Amino acid sequence: MDHLSDLESRSIYIIREAYHQFQKVAALWSIGKDSTTLLWLIRKAFFGKMPFPVVHIDTSYKFKEIYKFRDEYTKKWDLDLIVHRNEDAISSGMGPKKSKLECCTELKTNALKGAIDKYGFRALYLGIRRDEHGIRAKERVFSPRDQDFEWDYKNQPPELWDQYKSKTEAEEHIRVHPLLGWTELDIWKYIKKENIPVVGLYFAKNGRRYRSIGCEPCVNTIPSDADTVDKVIEELKTTTISERSGRAQDKESDYMMQKLRALGYM
Amino acid sequence: MEDGNTLKFVIVGHIDHGKSTLIGRLFFDTNSLPPDKIEEVKKASKGRRDGEMEFAFLMDHLREEREQGITIDTAQTFFKTPKREYVIIDAPGHVEFVKNMITGASQAEAALLIVDAKEGVAEQTRRHANLVSMLGLDQVIVVINKMDAVDYKQGRYDKIRSDVKEFFDTIALKADYYIPISALKGDNVATRSDLMKWYEGPTVLGSLDSLANRVPPEDKSLLFPIQDVYKISGKRIAVGRVEAGTIESGIEVKILPGGEKTEVKSIEKFQEEKDKAVAGESIGIMTEDPVFLQRGNVLCIEGKEPTITNSFQANVIWLSKEAFDIKERIMMRLATQEFAGNVIKIKRRIDSSSLSILEEDASTIGNLEIGEVEIQVKAPVVLTKFNNIQELGRFVLVRGNDVVAGGIIT
Structure with missing residues (x-):
């Protein structure tokens, strides 16, 4: 088996394991390349039809291309889409200009809390990968969050041989990470192999492209001429710039990502 | 670079014997570090030791880890040599975090055991080696680190090597290499050291490149544990991962533990025509007879039952x-x-x-x-x-x- 088939089989195994164990689950879809790949794998695991909803946490600051892509593929893939926003915070003017930590916490983390409260999900699938950030490198495949959404990263349960923990009463929900072992390059090679559609923002226009997408005010482009999937793959083989270098929340202060994640950030 | 050739190895050993430093050195010497990452680590290293860059910070990302200078949880990162890509699994060396070490080691194809040349075999050296042996990891590299602290003396290397070997013999573990290194200075990590001419074996990178990938047991007889059964547009599909051997449409299988027999009607994978799947593949199957299949059943070939x-x-x-x-x-x-x-x-x-x-x-x-x-x-x-x-x-x-x-x- 080649490397991509091996990754695919492992991810599908995890996806099916979590669904068997938790039933009341949902997948978080940011419409970025990773969570779109995750949806692709979930659709494969269930032979084309996702048996649970997809949740988009909408901060209202996303690119218009993201909304357009979301609506197009919700229809094409026959997804049960839930769009959830922290309307109170949005209408009271919360935005990145106030404070980035506060904005991410209100519009992403607290919005997600709202969605979980409302729908009662026991587990959520997320498309995070270990190579994105040093903190994410320490994640487990099944990762519990407590009532306050906190990640007790100092006391994670052992995980052996694809045997994962189940959820206790005290735990708010379990985060399930089927893509943890994939790299950015693996994702793009798989996108090419499977012909997975991705938002056009990833491809270069006028010498710049987005390597990582999210809220429009908080991500930046990188200089690039990669305007096709093949060229993106070639670029990534030689680049010396890290993937999330264009993202504000990774840089603001040394431990911002740890703080955000401890608070329940994705 | 070839696809399908990524090797996962775990770095184990006693606390402070230099696991995180060795990883930092491997990244640094293989140019696997983006400049902004080096900047971040340099910045975080300020005010610590002689302002020298803390290689360990590359893996130790939690604030508590950096402040206390220990690794708490296992982490995985990636680097590559001209030969192939690697996943490094860093395992904590503190006794408090053995469950994290074993989590890391259970996912590895090979182990690299690090021993401090000055301190020698210590409590977690033995425990980690023992767990590595228990987990069935049969590719093991021993690196004897901090040779700079013992003046690069061959006598010290020989002593540690024989201590480790003596312990390995008691747990039926065999090391492929014993490599004297200084992770801090870079001796024998990516490049051969001029200070240890008496050593003729490979560098750490050279030894890693010689390891083999672990492949799922395709050559054994079929074992297909059922993970779940889905009803999809009127079809009943039993899904799971082939754990050993090969499954093909048309073959007769026995359903354990009950012992009923049936024929595999088809191999199911979304948008793929398949009549065969091998160990490691996640697939679905349909059966010829309306047999009752459920999670926990194991399909095998009659006469070759587990x-x-x-x-x-x-x-x-x-x-x-x-x-x-x-x-x-x-x-x-x-x-x-x-x-x-x-x-x-x-x-x-x-x-x-x-x-x-x-x-x-x-x-x-x-x-x-x-x-x-x-x-x-x-x-x-x-x-x-x-x-x-x-x-x-x-x-x-x-x-x-x-x-x-x-x-x-x-």
Whole structure:
């Protein structure tokens, strides 16, 4: 088996394991390349039809291309889409200009809390990968969050041989990470192999492209001429710039990502 | 670069023997570090030691890890040599975090054991080596680190090498290489050291490049544990991962533990035409007869059945501060089977580091102790010995909702 088939089989195994164990689950879809790949794998695991909803946490600051892509593929893939926003915070003017930590916490983390409260999900699938950030490198495949959404990263349960923990009463929900072992390059090679559609923002226009997408005010482009999937793959083989270098929340202060994640950030 | 050639290895060893530093050195010397990452680490290193860059910070990302200079949890990162890509699994060396070490090691194809040339074999050196052996990792590289602190003396290398080998012999572990290095200075990591001309073996990178990928047991007879059964547009599809051998449409299979037989009608994968799947593949199947399949069943070929039994012998490593008591009925998971069982005998209770026997015919197993046990279950389970097919020869013990021990069937 080649490397991509091996990754695919492992991810599908995890996806099916979590669904068997938790039933009341949902997948978080940011419409970025990773969570779109995750949806692709979930659709494969269930032979084309996702048996649970997809949740988009909408901060209202996303690119218009993201909304357009979301609506197009919700229809094409026959997804049960839930769009959830922290309307109170949005209408009271919360935005990145106030404070980035506060904005991410209100519009992403607290919005997600709202969605979980409302729908009662026991587990959520997320498309995070270990190579994105040093903190994410320490994640487990099944990762519990407590009532306050906190990640007790100092006391994670052992995980052996694809045997994962189940959820206790005290735990708010379990985060399930089927893509943890994939790299950015693996994702793009798989996108090419499977012909997975991705938002056009990833491809270069006028010498710049987005390597990582999210809220429009908080991500930046990188200089690039990669305007096709093949060229993106070639670029990534030689680049010396890290993937999330264009993202504000990774840089603001040394431990911002740890703080955000401890608070329940994705 | 070839696809399909990524190798996962775990770095283990006693606390402060230099695991995180070696990883930093590997990244640095293979140019695997983006400049902004180097900047971040340099910035965070300010005001520490002589303002020297803390290689360890590349893996130790938690604030507590950096402030206390220890690794708390296992992490995985990636680097590449001209030959192939690697996943490095960093495992904490502190006794408090052995459950994190074993989590990391259970996902590896090879192990690199690091030993401090000055301090020599220590408590976690032995425990980690022992766990590596128990987990069935048979590719092991020993690096003797901090050679700069012992003036690069061959005598010191020889002494540590023979100490390690002596311990390895007691646990039936064989090292592929013993490499004298200085992770801090870079000797024998990516490039050969001029300061240790007496050493003629490979560098760390050279030794890694010589390791083989672990492949799923394709050449064994079929074992296909059922993970779940889906009803999709009127079709019943049993899904799972082939753990050994090959499954093909048209072949007759036996359903364990019950023993019914049926024919595989088709191999199902979304938008793919397939009539065959090999070990490692996650697939679905449909059967010719309307047989009842459920999670935990194992499909195999008649005449080549694994063991079906109500009792088995195992070595378990206990990973919880709350000890196990022989009176406790406990849940176990083996591949997709889940069952409650009783430990009817704890033949011996062993210290996982010193290997000394703590008690014969014991009634408890404490944290980080190994128990040689006999387990009894009500309904028969399908299994093999660990050294036959690992995938069906290992299991976890679950208390409440957490994995509290790992077991190897002997």
